Every structure is written in structure tokens, then in C-alpha cells.
Amino acid sequence: MVKVYVPCDSTALSLGANRTADAIVAEAKKRGLTIELVRNGSRGLFWLEPMVEVATEKGRVAYAPVQPNDVPSLFEANFLAGGAHPLNLGLTEELTWLKKQQRLTFARVGITDPISLEDYLAHDGYNGLKNALKLSGAEIVKAVTDSGLRGRGGAAFPTGIKWNTVLGCQADQKYIVCNADEGDSGTYSDRMVMEDDPYVLIEGMTIAAVAVGATQGYIYLRSEYPHALKTLNEAIGRAEKAGYLGQNICGSSHTFKLEVRRAAGAYVCGEETSLLESLEGKRGLVRFKPPLPAIEGLFGKPTVVNNVISFATVPIILDKGAQFYANYGMGRSRGTLPIQLAGNLKQTGLVELAFGTTLRELLYDFGGGSATGKPIRAVQVGGPLGAYLPESQFDTPLDYEEFTKIWAVVGHGGIVAFDDTVDMAKMARYAFEFCAIESCGKCTPCRIGSTRGVEVIDKITSGKDHAKNITLVRDLSDTMLNGSLCAMGGMTPYPVLSALNHFPQDFGLPENSKAG
Amino acid sequence: MALSTQQATKIAAHIEQHKSRPGALLPMLHAIQDDVGYVPEEAYLPISKALALSVAEVHGVVTFYHHFRRHPAGKHILQVCRAESCQAMGSEKLEANIKANLDIDYHQTTEDGAITLEPVYCLGNCACSPAVMMDGEVYGRMDAEKVAALIKEARSK
Numbered sequence: 001m002v003k004v005y006v007p008c009d010s011t012a013l014s015l016g017a018n019r020t021a022d023a024i025v026a027e028a029k030k031r032g033l034t035i036e037l038v039r040n041g042s043r044g045l046f047w048l049e050p051m052v053e054v055a056t057e058k059g060r061v062a063y064a065p066v067q068p069n070d071v072p073s074l075f076e077a078n079f080l081a082g083g084a085h086p087l088n089l090g091l092t093e094e095l096t097w098l099k100k101q102q103r104l105t106f107a108r109v110g111i112t113d114p115i116s117l118e119d120y121l122a123h124d125g126y127n128g129l130k131n132a133l134k135l136s137g138a139e140i141v142k143a144v145t146d147s148g149l150r151g152r153g154g155a156a157f158p159t160g161i162k163w164n165t166v167l168g169c170q171a172d173q174k175y176i177v178c179n180a181d182e183g184d185s186g187t188y189s190d191r192m193v194m195e196d197d198p199y200v201l202i203e204g205m206t207i208a209a210v211a212v213g214a215t216q217g218y219i220y221l222r223s224e225y226p227h228a229l230k231t232l233n234e235a236i237g238r239a240e241k242a243g244y245l246g247q248n249i250c251g252s253s254h255t256f257k258l259e260v261r262r263a264a265g266a267y268v269c270g271e272e273t274s275l276l277e278s279l280e281g282k283r284g285l286v287r288f289k290p291p292l293p294a295i296e297g298l299f300g301k302p303t304v305v306n307n308v309i310s311f312a313t314v315p316i317i318l319d320k321g322a323q324f325y326a327n328y329g330m331g332r333s334r335g336t337l338p339i340q341l342a343g344n345l346k347q348t349g350l351v352e353l354a355f356g357t358t359l360r361e362l363l364y365d366f367g368g369g370s371a372t373g374k375p376i377r378a379v380q381v382g383g384p385l386g387a388y389l390p391e392s393q394f395d396t397p398l399d400y401e402e403f404t405k406i407w408a409v410v411g412h413g414g415i416v417a418f419d420d421t422v423d424m425a426k427m428a429r430y431a432f433e434f435c436a437i438e439s440c441g442k443c444t445p446c447r448i449g450s451t452r453g454v455e456v457i458d459k460i461t462s463g464k465d466h467a468k469n470i471t472l473v474r475d476l477s478d479t480m481l482n483g484s485l486c487a488m489g490g491m492t493p494y495p496v497l498s499a500l501n502h503f504p505q506d507f508g509l510p511e512n513s514k515a516g
Numbered sequence: 517m518a519l520s521t522q523q524a525t526k527i528a529a530h531i532e533q534h535k536s537r538p539g540a541l542l543p544m545l546h547a548i549q550d551d552v553g554y555v556p557e558e559a560y561l562p563i564s565k566a567l568a569l570s571v572a573e574v575h576g577v578v579t580f581y582h583h584f585r586r587h588p589a590g591k592h593i594l595q596v597c598r599a600e601s602c603q604a605m606g607s608e609k610l611e612a613n614i615k616a617n618l619d620i621d622y623h624q625t626t627e628d629g630a631i632t633l634e635p636v637y638c639l640g641n642c643a644c645s646p647a648v649m650m651d652g653e654v655y656g657r658m659d660a661e662k663v664a665a666l667i668k669e670a671r672s673k
Contacts, residue, residue, distance in 0.1 A: 190640075
């Protein structure tokens with residue numbers, strides 16, 4: 001029976017993948033043909049979704065983008081045997097966009113049926129856990145440390161060091177918490193992992209549990225991801241049944257129970273201490289640090305809190321070895337980063353590459369330039385708290401330290417492009433507005449500063465006491481940067497000041513007037 | 517507005533089902549809103565009793581999170597993404613158009629009770645901006661016409 005793949009990833013669904021799948025099934029029935037429809041994850045070439053693939057002797061052949069009204073002509077062209085058609089893109093594996101990538105964390109994404117445990121096992125799934133079960137906790141932690149993996153949520157703190165702290169704590173209960181509150185605009189790699197390869201996250205969290213001696217895990221999932229919720233719950237149920245979760249996992253003495261908890265639309269709950277408060281059933285107010293969550297985390301117990309991508313990268317490290325992973329990357333940024341191309345780009349999607357690639361390559365080679373055909377004027381990297389970069393900085397390599405040097409952040413790897421119609425004063429205003437909406441309210445610089453910031457930008461753009469208010473917005477930003485309790489208020493000045501510094505003309509200042 | 521007996525029974529059942537879980541309040545509130553459509557103020561007292569909290573603490577949690585509604589919503593929920601990626605693809609114009617089309621602002625419901633309009637800050641569909649969500653389903657590469665069609669379809673259901 002011919003296998004036909006139509007993605008079930010929510011971006012593919014948002015472009016009508018279900019209708020395409022229905023049309024294929026109906027057309028096959030009409031023609032008396034039997035096919036096996038597989039709802040795979042997305043390959044991440046989102047500008048080509050819905051992408052249909054057919055398994056042929058030579059490999060999987062891609063047809064994209066396929067709308068329901070294309071389906072009859074695909075059958076006419078004998079697409080079930082990889083026949084020629086205007087939408088035929090050739091072998092999926094040979095697509096330049098995919099071939100140029102280094103997919104480690106995303107090795108299976110788009111290839112397998114996300115909820116099929118058999119498929120996961122057939123594609124190297126659970127090899128990492130099997131190796132981990134032969135090691136001591138300290139040895140697992142050492143492998144993660146040696147791989148150079150740093151927190152992919154954005155803070156880039158070395159994952160192994162965090163785990164080591166939890167490992168070293170004596171406690172009757174320890175927790176593994178996955179931060180799946182992916183709220184940054186321009187990011188969707190967590191969502192893709194959870195919808196398109198959920199077992200890799202489950203495996204990564206299980207390895208963490210085995211390493212530090214935790215028995216309970218929670219995935220704190222944002223409420224805006226209903227498909228991820230469904231997929232994760234299904235996968236957790238199947239993993240439990242097969243003995244990969246619960247008591248005596250894989251016949252070992254380890255116990256690990258895992259549960260998904262829905263967030264409730266507060267951006268600040270992506271901050272780890274606020275997340276823990278929320279998991280405990282409270283308002284998501286940021287906690288003072290210390291104590292670190294690794295020592296006093298969820299319900300006051302030692303807790304590993306990591307992002308989805310950090311956990312999802314652990315299985316391949318334990319499978320192929322720390323050195324294999326560390327061989328990718330540059331400087332102190334080891335391994336790969338799943339980069340998400342978004343906003344005004346022709347070719348948007350998921351690009352996993354070793355650290356070190358430049359923004360220019362990503363925006364033009366992968367992204368194909370702007371969707372509107374106009375020049376790309378600014379890009380925001382790392383979500384709503386990330387800096388705006390002008391064209392003169394597009395040659396900066398994607399690397400945590402290189403970005404720090406230009407007062408920018410890599411963050412969670414989201415890249416949002418804007419064409420030359422963007423008004424950067426408006427974007428700066430929006431950054432303050434967003435902070436005002438999402439501030440947890442615990443510290444004054446963030447709670448009050450964000451609202452004052454909106455007012456000051458309004459005064460600047462309306463020309464009221466212009467010079468005075470430019471000074472004031474810099475002063476306010478300084479207070480927020482240095483006086484806020486967490487990154488919400490502490491990093492809002494990044495988009496604001498980068499917009500002001502790189503695009504002064506949008507604020508009524510002469511071009512090249514850095515001082516303002 | 518007093519609760520109907522049916523609503524009160526549903527809420528009591530959700531409280532009973534979730535009260536023993538660690539960190540029970542959010543799962544409980546989700547269950548109530550999923551079922552009843554919002555979190556009625558009348559639920560605060562029984563929740564507070566079940567979890568040994570004050571009514572003020574329950575109120576504090578409900579009001580902290582954007583997701584929880586304190587009033588009944590329309591038959592359908594339309595969420596429009598306001599975040600940067602969607603802005604880069606013209607969501608501001610789209611927002612204005614939707615508001616004009618429905619003749620309501622955010623957090624309001626159309627006069628016929630069909631559509632409640634809510635802002636949302638990222639749906640994770642940034643590769644196909646601008647995006648909206650209607651009753652939990654995401655739609656990408658939206659324009660005024662496509663959203664109008666979605667609204668029409670929802671109203672006909």
C-alpha cells in the first residue's frame with residue numbers, strides 16, 4: 001500500500017492540511033485506490049505547507065503546496081508513484097533548504113508519525129535513555145555538561161551545571177519541570193517538538209529524572225497550543241503503557257511520572273520562578289533569587305527547570321555522545337540551534353544549524369528575502385525582549401557571546417523580519433505596551449516603568465519636549481535594565497533602545513545621531 | 517447573575533475532581549472555564565473552601581491570568597494575534613478591520629452573542645503571519661476577507 005504523508009503540525013493545519021488530507025482520501029476512494037494516510041509532523045518548510053509526501057522506491061517525493069483543488073490533477077499525474085506535476089519538488093531529502101541544515105534535535109521531525117511509539121523507536125528513539133540507564137547520575141550529568149548544551153529557552157545557562165546542583169541536593173522529593181510556555185513572538189520550535197516529535201521531549205525529561213533522582217515531572221504548556229496538549233497527552237499515555245514512564249521504567253528501579261499542566265496566557269510565566277508559582281496554583285509572581293529553583297524550586301523542592309529544546313536535545317547527546325554534539329558550533333556556543341524564521345520573509349520555517357551562521361545567510365539564503373519584496377530594514381532576534389538589528393549588523397554570527405557584544409540576544413532563536421515600511425518608534429512603543437500588559441507587577445521598574453515608557457514614546461513621536469523626553473526614555477530604560485527583578489522589565493529596554501539607537505530618524509532625530 | 521443549578525453542579529464536580537492534586541487551582545479553573553465558558557464569581561467561595569484559600573486569593577489568581585474570563589463569552593471566540601511577527605505582516609490593519617466588521621473592541625462580544633473578540637500575543641504560527649484562532653483552531657496568512665469568511669462560517673453554525 002502506498003504511504004501518503006500529510007502533516008498534522010498546527011501551522012500546516014492553519015493552511016488547510018486537514019482539507020487536503022480529506023481530499024486525498026476521498027479522491028483515492030473515488031478511483032478505487034487504497035492508500036495509507038500518515039499524519040506526519042512538518043518538515044518545517046512552512047512556506048510550502050501543506051506539503052504532501054509520497055513514499056516511493058527512491059525515497060519520499062514532495063508535492064507542495066497542495067490545496068484540495070490540486071488533488072484530482074495529482075492523481076491524474078500518478079503522484080502515488082512520484083509522477084511529474086507542477087507541484088512535484090522531487091525527493092524531500094534532496095531539497096536544498098533541508099540539505100543545508102544540521103538537524104540533531106529535529107532529526108525525526110517531519111519524518112515520523114508523532115504519536116507512533118513504534119515509529120519513534122524505529123528512528124533511534126529511546127537510544128539515549130537506554131544508555132543513560134547504564135550510567136550513574138553523575139555520569140549522565142557529566143555527559144550533558146561536556147556536550148556544552150546551554151539553556152535553549154534564552155538564558156543560555158549551562159544545562160549540566162543546573163542538573164549538577166539538583167543532583168547534589170538531598171531531598172525526599174525532586175522535580176523535573178519543562179518550560180513549554182513558548183510566548184516569544186517569532187518562535188515555534190517548542191511547539192513543533194511537542195506536536196511533531198513528543199517522545200523526544202518525554203525521553204529528555206526522563207533522562208533528567210534518572211540523572212538527578214526525580215520522580216515527578218510537569219510540562220507547563222501554554223494554553224495557546226491546544227494541538228500540542230492533545231499530542232503530548234496521547235504520547236504520555238502510550239509511553240506509560242509501554243513502560244517508558246511510570247514505575248520501573250524500562251525494567252530499571254527508576255520511577256518517573258509525567259503530567260502536562262496548562263498555563264493560562266501570562267507571558268511572564270515563561271520566567272522560571274513565575275512558572276513555578278503558577279504550577280503551585282498561585283499568581284505568576286516572579287520570585288527573588290536566591291534561592292535558586294535548583295535548590296528550592298517547585299513546592300520548595302530541588303527542581304530542574306529547562307526549556308523544551310534543552311530537554312529534547314539531551315537524548316541525542318546520550319545516544320551519540322557528548323563529543324559528537326560539542327563538535328558542532330563555535331566558541332562557547334556548542335551544538336546546534338533550531339532557528340525559527342518568521343515575519344516578513346518569503347521562505348519561513350525551521351532551520352536547525354550549528355551556531356556560527358550569520359543572520360544574512362538566514363534571511364536571504366534560507367529566508368529568500370522579504371515576503372513583500374521590499375528591503376529588509378530591521379530584524380528582531382530572540383522574541384519581544386530581543387534587540388532590533390539593522391542591516392549593518394546582519395553579518396553577526398549567531399553565537400551567544402557575539403550577540404552580547406552588539407547588545408543583542410540570541411534568546412530562543414526566533415527571527416522576525418520587517419520590511420522598510422516598519423515604523424521603529426511604533427515598535428518601541430509596542431515593546432513598552434507589551435511589558436505593561438504582561439508585567440507581573442511585583443517590581444516597580446517593570447510595573448510602572450512600562451506604562452511611563454508608552455507615555456514618553458507618545459510624547460517623543462508627537463514632538464512634545466522632544467530632547468527632554470529622549471533623555472527621559474534613556475533614563476527610564478536604565479532604571480528598568482538595572483532595577484527590574486527579572487527579564488520582563490530588565491530586557492524591555494533592548495527593543496526600545498536598539499530601535500532608538502539604530503533608527504533615530506523614526507524618533508524625529510537626525511540620522512546617525514547615536515547619542516540622541 | 518446567579519448560577520443555574522446545572523452550572524453549580526458542574527462546578528462542584530470539577531472542584532471535587534481536582535481538589536486533591538498538587539497545585540490544584542489552575543487545573544480546576546481550566547476545567548470550570550472549559551465546561552461553563554467562564555469562571556463565575558459564585559465559584560470563588562466553594563473553590564476557596566476546597567483548597568483552604570481565601571476568596572481574595574482565588575480572585576487574585578483568576579484575575580492574574582489573561583486566559584480566564586469572568587463573564588460569559590459569545591458562542592465563538594475569535595483571537596487575533598497582536599505580536600511582532602504578525603505586525604510585520606500587517607496585523608494592525610487586520611485588527612482594525614475585524615473590529616470594524618464586528619463593531620466591537622477587544623474583550624467584547626457582538627450584539628447577537630455570536631463572537632467574542634480577544635487579543636492574543638503569539639499563537640506560535642509566526643511562519644504564516646498574520647494568524648488568528650477561532651474556537652481553538654489556528655488560521656494562518658489571514659487577510660480581512662478570509663477572516664470575514666471565518667466569522668460568517670462561525671455564525672452559520
